[in-house]
Amino acid sequence: MIDKxxxxxxxxxxxxxxxxxxxxxxxxxxxSKTALKRYLSAYMLIEEFNDLEASQFSMLKKADRxxxxxxxxxxxxx
Numbered sequence: 779m780i781d782k783x784x785x786x787x788x789x790x791x792x793x794x795x796x797x798x799x800x801x802x803x804x805x806x807x808x809x810s811k812t813a814l815k816r817y818l819s820a821y822m823l824i825e826e827f828n829d830l831e832a833s834q835f836s837m838l839k840k841a842d843r844x845x846x847x848x849x850x851x852x853x854x855x856x
Contacts, residue, residue, distance in 0.1 A: 784831055788824040795820040 796817045803809040 785828050786824045788821045791824045792817045792820040
């Protein structure tokens with residue numbers, strides 16, 4: 779899989795991030811703002827990833843791609 783180009787749907791990814799998040803705020807407006815912020819952050823992150831994939835990711839050597847994949851696995855998002 780690491781040798782194939784990958785494109786993640788930004789909308790589906792962002793919806794999954796928001797859907798998998800607990801919004802503890804008691805205020806609906808605050809919870810909505812938090813959800814929107816998470817949605818937009820996730821959407822923009824995946825758009826950046828897709829741009830990287832399309833332009834530079836395929837030019838990396840296999841060892842470099844594996845190292846990048848390990849680094850992405852270790853990232854935490856909140």
